Amino acid sequence: MADLSIRDVSFSYGETQILKDVSLHLKDQELVSLLGESGGGKTTLFHVIAGVLRPDRGQVLLNGQDITGESGHVSYMLQKDLLLPYRTIIDNVCLPLLLAGMKKKEARAKAAPNFADFGLAGTELQYPHQLSGGMRQRAALLRTYMFSLSREGSPVAALLDEPFSALDTLTRQEMHRWYLGMMEKIRLSTLFITHDIDEAILLSDRICLLTGRPGTISEEIVIERPKSKRDGFAVTEEFLEYKKRILKGLKRT
Amino acid sequence: MKAKKSGGNSLFSVTAILLILLVWQIVCSAGLVSPYLLPSPVDVVKAFISDLPLLIQNARITLIEAFVGLGLGIVIGFVFAMMMDRFEPLYKAFYPLIVLTQTIPTVAIAPLLVLWFGYEMTPKVLLIILATFFPIAVSMLDGFRSADRDTIRLLESMGASGWQIFRHVKFPGALPQFFASLRISVSYAIVTAVVAEWLGGFGGLGVYMTRVRKSFSFDKMFAVIFLISALSLLLMKLVEVIQKACMPWTKTQ
Incomplete structure (x- = not known):
């Protein structure tokens, strides 16, 4: 059970306050999107949760444990895949296990069965530059997933910061479909950061709007439709209603 | 193509x-x-063949000096680069000093080293260390320092230690720079060994060179010059082969 909660987090860079009393709760196996305009503090919040930045005030709790300012508890994935160019895909994917002290052979054995599910079968011994952008993002996601496996007994949450925004439209749509199916399977608690409203509605259980300067959570929207029934969701009346509501919420500030 | x-x-x-x-x-x-001033290529080849056993014997000595010096130069350069990367004050203290050592002409300090350490191998090896550790240290340091910030952060978020980041990101990332500088350093090593032998020694291509010069055998002089550049070229090629073996990911590019 991975349960991530952010309580009244505030953060400033020097004189400029970026985040003000941001609170957010991610339940186990839930996918919550954090939606907001660029430069609105999304990535700062992301770094705070990842433990790279320490907030001025507030706490980050994982399964009730205070992890504020500590790294090594949540794994994240960015727009850039950050695969190491000199490691094969399987060794890239294994990296979190190796860092946790597992033997190479053991780590590979643990990672290998996931390749088919992630649509990466046959790429194990290839190098990142031999893969397409979509494939590399899948590999990066598999690496994120392996990190959650490296902490058996203390499940982790994953942070995804615009993971698909560098891909072309068709690949992105394909990735969305794949991702929804994948999440049904691996049930990773995920905080998904994006500025793409459609993406947020399509993938999330809940959407939090981060608005204003300094940024704060102004609204929370629950997407009622079950994730298994999201095929063709994007062209429904229901979808448009959500979109209108979000646009209104983002404009208000 | x-x-x-x-x-x-x-x-x-x-x-x-x-x-x-x-x-x-x-x-x-x-x-x-006049053939005394410039022997013909055929004369040079003849001299090379007739003196081959002597050339090989001397080349052996020069190569041993070059390898020992280069090996130590690499180790020292590597250690310096690693320490300077790890500890900022060391970087500030030693970087200018290392640059300074490069402004001292090798030929100028060679006689001093011979005076202090005698005609045996020590002064030659020391001189080669001085000549080779600089390019190695500087290139590796640049390689370490130019490691991608985002990648380092990602590994930190996975709980990687400083040593693990060095091993998985900084070191492999610096390999291309290392090999580029190694290619230069092998030819430095050979040339420096020869220069050091000019100033005194019991054997080696430099000593051979001095002898044939004194006996006005310019055909042999040319023969040894060609041998030296052939050796340098061969070693540079060898570095290339080692580089390809150490960096298998570049083969598929």
């Missing part, structure tokens, strides 16, 4: 070399230059 192109390039350069040799031979055969 690429192989074909480089094959074409070497065809041009080989032709150019053959042309120069031909002109040289003609100039000598026609008696335009």
Whole structure:
């Protein structure tokens, strides 16, 4: 059970306050999107949760444990895949296990069965530059997933910061479909950061709007439709209603 | 495509070399230059063959000096780069000093080293260390310091230690720079060994060179010059082969 909660987090860079009393709760196996305009503090919040930045005030709790300012508890994935160019895909994917002290052979054995599910079968011994952008993002996601496996007994949450925004439209749509199916399977608690409203509605259980300067959570929207029934969701009346509501919420500030 | 192109390039350069040799031979055969001042290519080849056992014997000594010096230069350069990367004050303290050592002409301190350490191998090895550790240290340091910030952060978020980040990100990332500098350093090592031997020693190509110069055997002089550049080229090629073996991911690029 991975349960991530952010309580009244505030953060400033020097004189400029970026985040003000941001609170957010991610339940186990839930996918919550954090939606907001660029430069609105999304990535700062992301770094705070990842433990790279320490907030001025507030706490980050994982399964009730205070992890504020500590790294090594949540794994994240960015727009850039950050695969190491000199490691094969399987060794890239294994990296979190190796860092946790597992033997190479053991780590590979643990990672290998996931390749088919992630649509990466046959790429194990290839190098990142031999893969397409979509494939590399899948590999990066598999690496994120392996990190959650490296902490058996203390499940982790994953942070995804615009993971698909560098891909072309068709690949992105394909990735969305794949991702929804994948999440049904691996049930990773995920905080998904994006500025793409459609993406947020399509993938999330809940959407939090981060608005204003300094940024704060102004609204929370629950997407009622079950994730298994999201095929063709994007062209429904229901979808448009959500979109209108979000646009209104983002404009208000 | 690429192989074909480089094959074409070497065809041009080989032709150019053959042309120069031909002109040289003609100039000598026609008696335009006194054979004492400029032996013909054929004379040089003859001298090379007749003195081959002696050349090999001396080359062995020079190569041993070069390898020992280069090996130590690499180790010291590597350790310096690692320490300077790890500890900022060391970087600030030693970087200017290392640059300074490079402004001292090798030829100028060689006699001092001979004076202090005698005619044996020590002064030669020391001189080679001085000449080679700089390019190694500087290139590796640049490699370490140019490691991608986002990648380091990602590994930190996975709980990687400083040493793990060095091993998985900084070190492999610096390999291309390391090999580029190693290619330069091997030829530095050979040339420096020869220069050091000029100033005193019991054997080696530099000593051989001094002897044949004193006996005005310019054909042998040319023979040893060609041998030295051939050795340098061979070693540079060897570095290339080692580089390819150490960096298998570049093969598929």
